[in-house]
Amino acid sequence: MSSPERSEIELTFGSDIGFLDLVQEISDSISRLAGFGADDLYWIGLSVREAVTNAIQHGNKQDPEKRVRIVFQLTTDRICIIVRDQGRGIRDSEIPDPLDPENLLKPRGRGIFFVRSFMDNVRFHVRPEGGHEVIMEKLRSSKNEGEENENRNSNGE
């Protein structure tokens, strides 16, 4: 599974949070196929879950006619996951810092923070053809805060 075409998997579904568990299971299956260990699976899955929750709630405003598309790209050294919605995107000013003492006890505003904590590269992109996407990567050899070494597998089996 080395050429870019062969290693790209796309998943599309309607804006229903009833799909979140399914999406996370699929993320786990794909991350496992990509050679990630149990802990990475967990943090990748949580990041996908948060990005998809945002796509459904903020991007598509829970409109069941609007769809969410996830593209999983597997390459030798990383997995790149793109979560697309049909919304207008995120303004930087809208992304709160949940560690700010003023925000510490707020009930919301930790989703993007989790994605940024657990993935290696995270970008937000408003698409010229319409819609918005979050692009996030996880390197196979990466090590970050929320991660232990047990069960790691850095060479894709």
Next chain:
Amino acid sequence: MSSPERSEIELTFGSDIGFLDLVQEISDSISRLAGFGADDLYWIGLSVREAVTNAIQHGNKQDPEKRVRIVFQLTTDRICIIVRDQGRGIRDSEIPDPLDPENLLKPRGRGIFFVRSFMDNVRFHVRPEGGHEVIMEKLRSSKNEGEENENRNSNGE
């Protein structure tokens, strides 16, 4: 998840049999979400696996540039699964009867037979816009040869 848009999940990937286990895991996750029990999951998963194997091998002739698309449609009484490839389709004369004494000991020719045995409605369709699809349905209350009652769940939990 009742409206048609909300309950349609699409999966697209390249023509690589290395994806078969993943596809089967995803089929299991979706069938479980749709409320099917363990035995149904197994037979639906096997049918999807056989249809996708054919799409990769016969439809797309293992060309990694060509993609396979699966659409899972969940409705209250059934799951409908459509497996699309970019090939020219199946002629009826090509579908062997593996129970014919002449074919009984042949190493191949049981894939479509399995799909037809385990799913409730199976159709082959050459798409006017190009490509071929197998459309297969499994009813929630169905009972067929390869199936036991244990673990069944007929009302979607």
Next chain:
Amino acid sequence: MRIETRTVSDVTILDIHGKITIGEGSAEIRNRVRDLLQAGRKKILLNLGDVSYVDSSGIGELVSSFTTVTNQGGQLKLLSLTKKLRELLAITKLLTVFDTYDDEGKAVASFS
């Protein structure tokens, strides 16, 4: 998510089972806590030992419950964090906010 309620001396223990995520009865813990406060029960221990998954909404749910109780002069503490939940609370700087315990007896005894 499923919540069971127990009482040990004047502490109410909520045993929470399953997922604390968006959609999974998101407001259930908060509502249960509000009911307890209305009934005058202000020492609340959330037992999270059987919680299988928490997302950012779930963290928010714990924070809301905490502020509601604190604002009414009560105390809300956490028991038996899983390793993953502890990590989430650590990176969000909430481990310093919550009083957390691994031993139920010690947790109950800690309420003043």
Next chain:
Amino acid sequence: MRIETRTVSDVTILDIHGKITIGEGSAEIRNRVRDLLQAGRKKILLNLGDVSYVDSSGIGELVSSFTTVTNQGGQLKLLSLTKKLRELLAITKLLTVFDTYDDEGKAVASFS
């Protein structure tokens, strides 16, 4: 898929582990059987008790192995079918073709 080879009197037992599916070393059983025949070992028992999954290709693999052995005057029998595999062999009318056993001792004794 993983195959281990044992010998009990003049019967060779292949213990097959894992999946017999397309891509999973599809031709491995057939090749192993061919090697045995070349070495003059014509009584072969496939132990399928630890096989986790079989697709239509896997069924074809069993059939090929069977016909190869039979054509050379040998015998190939099956041991410990899982419930699902038994169902697949039943609907393909192959249960009548294969000699199948649940007990290894009886299977070994059955070779003439």
